[in-house]
Amino acid sequence: MKLVLLSGGSGKRLWPLSNGRQAKQFLKLLSDENGHLHSMLQRIWRQLSKANLTDSTIITAGKMQVDLVRDQLGFNVNCLIEPSCRDTFPSIALSTAYLYSCQEGDRNEVIVVLPVDSYVEDKFYEELKKIDRVINTSGADIALVGVNPSHLSTKYGYIVPEKEQTKNNYLRVLGFEEKPTPLRASELINVGALWNSGVFAFKTGYILDILEQMDLPTEYEDLNRKYRKLPNISFDYQVVEKARNIVVVKYEGFWKDLGTWDDLTEEINPNIMGLGKMSKDSINTHIINQLDIPILVLGVSNLVVIASPDGVLVTDKVASVRLKEQIEELKSREM
Template structure:
């Protein structure tokens, strides 16, 4: 069986820690067995690895999340990178074409799809493995996992089966109900309805045949070329609603969607992350602070306080799901991002006269990691090294840099740096377009970069 993890999200429901490049699955607010902070995607990947599914798993994601996935999973995951933001049907179609034409999987292969961020016990992934047998024995087009509800929630969708007889491992699906009222949810549970956790499986031949019917390429590279023109439509609307035979496999274990601050804080092992103080008379308060200044909470109850370079949130926990509605109009650039080489934080941004801009960043590069060999068309940069040592290249000239050094990089000049020890730099950009897209990457790995420099010097 092949497993596809869908990693998307616009990053609004857990603002200000999440943003368009750092969605909720990348927030390191959970704890692993060694009491180290980990993200949802790291937790899920370790669980998948524990049931021996990691080697057959791919992650479908957008370009903005690639560096963060590579950084947090240490380049272990096979990635399918969507060239444009679409919806779940195009994403799953692209994944199916990748498994079919690149991985050369048989049309008889069973493919399971699940979100990258469920909060579950390890046994959940054993249940995911059971989907393969269910798809084959039931001769269904789709096999879903349905969670036995623990209360009548209005936040989840429901799967209503035709039969709930105890002697059957799976049931045919009668209908779906999306986010009912609590009263309706109680009636659905009485009918034997299950929470829809977004996990399902199918034979590869089923989705490939759908692509062929729609006149879409089944070859991965060809579908990539057309991807930006595919309609923005969900897999539910495009496939599930049209399927004639769907079955559901019940799961009677722990499952939770950590999609809002009130649900996420329920699973955090600590009430405070980062600098600050929560007074003893404060009850049921969680403080998550990514800033270098302390935050103090006095005499408050049932609050989540979250602070990051993107903003500050103070919210009653029950009201926190409304955050997406309120910050939807915020259109500022992400102020903090994790990258494959480390992280950066925006310290200041100013617009000057005559369309000039100034942007100041603090950049941290992990030991042994490097920035690509690159140039910028619209900005100059000045680097001040504040910590560590590195190997720096400017226009094929190589030299060592260390704390206290200042480096000037005019626009159009090719440059790269590799951290010999943890390297921190204050970078001041000046120019007319201070955006991440103003990067022309020439070479990525340090081996390629050094080889290019040596070849250039030989030619000279």
């Protein structure tokens, strides 16, 4: 079994700290067990190391990100450079071709793809070791990891599985629903739907067959040269939604996607990073200041206040999910 850790994105929902120069996965905002700050990438790598999975893991990264990966993890990590910034399908396709043609892979070898912004317990990565057997015993094209919902959420995608569980601890997938309304999310949870963790597993040959059907090369060097010809589309849309035989493994532990300031600040301690001060009646508010001028917050709650050389953000935490669209509008106005 091989693992691919997707670390090539930019994370516009965490502007202004996450940008073209330093993406969200490299921001040292989380605390380790010793109270030292580390990044999402460093946290996941340590967890993979505890599970003895780093030797079988490659990390995808853009050309401008490779030095950051090696600076945070060391020069011995197996880092695959993406020729250009694309969506997840091109990245996963190139990674599969690399593992197959450059790492002496086998068409029957299972590849597990991981997002870099998952915040989970260590046992999550121990559970991943079971996916190899699930793929082989189920005969599925793709296996997913679904998280048992701890609360009603409209921010996550839902996996709708069959009700009857097999003796092999996986469920057949009936369908998907992306970011439902509160009412629909409640209905989905009541019928046993699971949060989509963004973890995919498949046999190498399954993706190679898809590339051949698209008249694309399966050898790494050839595919690398034709990278721009790959459709700039997510793996979910290009592969998962077209697959006929999908199973899901249910995960019962803690899981969170650190894709927005609302979610990320729940795991950031202390509430003030950098030069700042807030009044005692400013509840559930975070200040992150990278400038040498002070920030003072008085009498307001549930805010994220961030100042950096690239911009200043003041947002209600719940509203932070709308940040990406606002940033794209700013760019369209060339501000």
